Amino acid sequence: MKSANFPAAQQREPRRAGSALRELLSSLAETLTFPSPFDDADLEREFLEDHGRRFARFRRASGVLGLFVWGCYLWVDFYVAGQAPAFQNILPALLLFRGIGVAAIACAVALSFHRSFAREFTAHVVLMFPIATVAMSLLGAELVAPTPFKVVPYLFSLDLVLFFQFGFFQFRPKAACWFAVSVVLAVIVLQIIFRFLSTWDLFIAVMWLSNVIVIGLGVNVHAERHSRERFFAEKALAVSNRHLEILNETMMDKNKALEISRDEQMAKTKALITLKEQQKRAAEDANFEKSSFLAAATHDLRQPMHALNLFLAAAEEAAGRDDSEESRKLITQARKSSVVMARLFDAVLDLSRLESGKVRPDYRVIDLSPLVHELVEQSTPLSANAGVSLRLRCPVNARIWVRSDPYWIRRILANLISNAVKYADLQKGGQCGVLVGVVRGANRVRIDVVDNGIGIAQRYWDAIFRPFFQIGNTERDRERGLGLGLSTVNAMISMLDEHRIELKSIEGRGSRFSIELPVCHSPMLTSVYEPPAEPASTARAISGLYVLLIEDDRLVRAATEALFHQWGVLFDSANSVAQLNEILDSIERYPDLIITDYTLADSTTAYDVSASAHAKLGRSIPCLIITGEVGAINLEIDSDKNIITKPVTAEILKTSILKMIAIEPSQSSASEHVR
Template sequence: MKELVKEKERFFSSAYHDIQQPLAAINLFIRSARVKLEDKHPASHDLDVIEETARDILDMFKDIQDYSELGSYTPHVVPVDTQAVLTEVFMQYLEPARSRGIELRLSARRHSPPPIETDRSLFKRALSNFVSNAIKNTSVGGVVIGWAEIGDRLRIDVRDTGVGIAPAHREAIFAEYYQINNPGRDRSKGLGLGLSIVHRVIGILPKHSMSFWSAEGRGSRFSLYAPISEMAPVIGTDDQRSAASTSVLQGRYVLLCDDEPTVLEGLRRLFLSAGALVDTAESMAGFETILADDGRIPDVIVTDIRLRDGPTGIEVAERIRRHFAWAGVLPVAFITGELVSPRALRDFAEPFVLLRKSSAPESTLDEVSRFVAAQQATALGQARDL
């Protein structure tokens, strides 16, 4: 039985990776086409439809990825700026709500909510899932994000004017893959993992809880409870990273490695659009000639982890690092379509970052840009110390 379970896990991981490959290529080439076409080009609408469909699939994969990784996640609880998180989630879902004809509002108060003690990324994910779920299940009216102080805890509310939840479903809505009023499995409504992810997040975060109220035909209110912090909030990564610009990659030298030719070409176009200088290869063998020329030191190595034949992406990165060892440890961005935990890279020397093929091309470009900018800043700081 154990061997059957392991075989099932191996199959699922391989299938997940293999499906990610063409999906990543679709999104990369959509972006490439948009760069070439004018906004009012007749094909723009077709690209909109393709992009929306791809986004639905990406959202499903992100849910699977998040649900899989939560089992080994260790929370990092710090004082968090609640207002910043609410604003980010509000801005994230403002356009999706508008596209469905739904009004999304952030409740106005005379003062901002107090900071809370939480893991910022986990709490934001839980709140995002509540908002996304509310939008998907509301056809008329709107969704409001609000908050209230309840003793030493803060309650964050997401209210909607949606279909509501019948008593018969209320015990099951947090179960995996459970969906109400979706017998045809409309993909725009996801896989039914959103609320189950929230349930797992609450189980991981200390002193957190949740509740919900609902009335059929009138809507629902989902609430998150978190302990109020007496300390000043720590500036979250998301608060400052967004200031980084893809202009950081202008003139930078990037080595790209992926065993899927269409994905590799899509990534090449993506980084070229940011002004980077790019060399590509599908395996370590393809880089041997480049390294033999002993040319310019790459500013960043971007590689898939699973490669079809020969060395893995990790081994490729280590080989290139050894070749340029005299120049210091080169930064590496792993872009994977597998269900890989960051712990799998615990023996790999920093600096490195783990990115997902399920991310939108712009997100990938932004993440690599921020990563390169951070390495620049570190190098400058070390130079000043000398």
């Protein structure tokens, strides 16, 4: 077994020896090979600048040390001259060579303090000059020195020069190596020319110089590689640090952004909480106001309803006693109570529609002057009955074009004039009066309603625009108004674009309500104000009209039928569309008018009533819709339909009927029958 393995061991041994030899040669070649510059020219330039700055002080100190060593050799020259008489003859020449070297080194040391010495190229030039000068001085000393002193100390001093070059000045290997080789070649050339050394001395000198070159080259190569690796590592570290700084700055920016975002989020959260609290308080205030409004409305509605019930009960008692005169008076009072209750219903309904936003103004470009003149003219009898003079200041022939809803403006001014007349101070006698003035500006028109009445204390200026608030009417006398006029005015003004209301009042002297409207500067777009059409005269007889009444509420239907009996109106009544169809199949005369509720019990509407009548009769019949629904008033209707809201007085119903039958006079003929 052992003899079988021995040849294999012998084969492995040469392999190991060859591998070690190749590794040794590779290491030696790597040690003596000049370091390669960086591939990047900019990086190589930065390295040279860094290398020059890094070793500038060390090179300067090495130059000072070289000057000291070179100066010490002056003592050697004097000492040798004292021991050897033959040496004394050449001492002046040797001192000359020493002086040249001292001057060269001193000059280099002086130049090393300049700023440019920190550059690698400048440092090489400055230091190579004294080294070359010293080497030439030593070679000159060898030529003139006697034979025993050629090698020691002068020839061996070249080794010291190369030692300084390789070990202290941190030259790059290539430059130091070529200079050292040049020194060896100079020695060989001088030997060939002057034969100043023996063969053995030349061999020893070249051997020592070669050893110094090899060792110095290895040291320089290692030093430069170490410098390059250190520079590259520092460069990479600087890049890494810069990258970390950038990342740190980015993180700080992100942190700041997060802090800002957090602060913004907190601000938004606080704002949202505040908004929710405000909305909650607003909702609570609105709920409270709504509850107060409903409570006040309920209270005010109960009063005329209570009075109505008592008047009707008293009238029934009087009728039972056959006291027709007293019964008629009580029924008249009952009708007054119902009128007050209907007015209150209408006012509450109007204010509710305005505040809910279910009605919108119908803007037109109108001439304000005729509207105001007509309104003052219509209000004059009212003011005269109250003992209040009503005056108007407005240009008669001037056209004042404004953009507004003419019917809303008419109602607003009517309310303000009515209030001014109502609250005038009659105790002022001839001084009591109401003035309506129109003042035109460049872009605005102001309508003033001024009275010299009792005035309004400043503490009530906001309160008077709230529903059911009346100054000096704590007993809630309905004869003195409902307390909803200014609330309705304020609601209308708030819905009209660029409209504004202003109050100025002095208690005891009077008040001024001002309405501002925007002026329209485009006459081509104007449409002259058309006052509301006068209702058909109530004196016109409606006796003999034929009406179809559709109402699903039994009590309302019976009351309407009773009123038709008193007016002499012929009618057929139904409680649904199905019952109406049965009547339409059997009638012999075209109806003059259809009066219907909007929503009926069988989920049908007034439009179904009109459609059925048109299908059965083959023609359109004027249709008066009476409804208690708030939303129905905003529906788009055809020209042959009209909507009025409950409660409806007998006078309003009669006026509406006459207005509707006047639309199609050919259809209201009582003599036309269904064929």
